[in-house]
Amino acid sequence: MERRTFLTGLMALGVALQTRDFARGAIFRTENAANKIGAEKYPFRLPSLPFAYGALEPHIDAQTMEIHHSKHHDAYVKKLNEALLKYPDWQNKTLLELLRAIKQAPKDLQTALRNHGGGHFNHSFFWEQLTASPTYTGDSTAYSTQFQKKFGNHQAFTEQFSKAALSVFGSGWAWLVKLPDGALEIITTANQDNPLMDVVEKNGTPLLALDVWEHAYYLKYQNVRADYIKAFWNVLSWETVSKRYD
Ligand code: MN
Numbered sequence: 001m002e003r004r005t006f007l008t009g010l011m012a013l014g015v016a017l018q019t020r021d022f023a024r025g026a027i028f029r030t031e032n033a034a035n036k037i038g039a040e041k042y043p044f045r046l047p048s049l050p051f052a053y054g055a056l057e058p059h060i061d062a063q064t065m066e067i068h069h070s071k072h073h074d075a076y077v078k079k080l081n082e083a084l085l086k087y088p089d090w091q092n093k094t095l096l097e098l099l100r101a102i103k104q105a106p107k108d109l110q111t112a113l114r115n116h117g118g119g120h121f122n123h124s125f126f127w128e129q130l131t132a133s134p135t136y137t138g139d140s141t142a143y144s145t146q147f148q149k150k151f152g153n154h155q156a157f158t159e160q161f162s163k164a165a166l167s168v169f170g171s172g173w174a175w176l177v178k179l180p181d182g183a184l185e186i187i188t189t190a191n192q193d194n195p196l197m198d199v200v201e202k203n204g205t206p207l208l209a210l211d212v213w214e215h216a217y218y219l220k221y222q223n224v225r226a227d228y229i230k231a232f233w234n235v236l237s238w239e240t241v242s243k244r245y246d
Helices: 003-023 062-084 095-100 107-128 141-151 154-167 225-232 238-245
Strands: 172-178 184-190 205-211
Touching (some): 062 107, 095 107, 141 154, 141 184, 141 238, 154 172, 154 205, 172 238, 205 238
Antiparallel strands (some): 172 184
16 A cells, blocks of 8 residues: 555545544533533533443443433433523523522423523533543642531541431432532432522532433342442542532
8 A cells, every 4th residue: 555545544534534533423522611501591501421322331331321311311401491481681691690599480481490500500510520540639728627527527428428318218419519618528319400599408519420220220230229429439530529629
């Protein structure tokens, strides 16, 4: 083969691989989206995953990731947009503003904001903290001081958090939140509720979220939620968690 033909072939292969990865949702974000989720406005869009569907194997399988992202998350986004279609006054609010003002919304918008607004925020937030190669680079001082004070060490924390996640009855989430005074606390919420919502009893800034709906794990772990929770710690970016504190 001539060198030129060979190089053209290589380039074509590169394009083909990129196209395939693009189709699989493997679009790498160049900036940290930590503060961007809450700032998003109508019309909402399904965010790309920062990794390929199969990147978290064997801990979270590719099929679960693909269905979770392209079907479940996508449905929350579409239904949130559909609900806001009739309410131009509410279209100008950021996602965070919507979640904090559910009680003030028209009655038939409230449930949609809670379920689909929550579903959109929670899943965007969940994807962002997952990684195929967790590296631990050390915590910010404020975060690590609060962490030590509340939990002592990471093992004690993961045990407490896992227990909370396991205790969620039916569908819901487990969270590590930063309370208004800076202290840390583990809380759980039902359905797609989250600690930012005015309809939720305990408010705080979320730092870490774990989806314990069956759709998040049933294909691989069936009814054994405990195994899914155990696997989750292998794909969690602690760096993202501590950055969120600041
Ligand atoms: Mn989910």
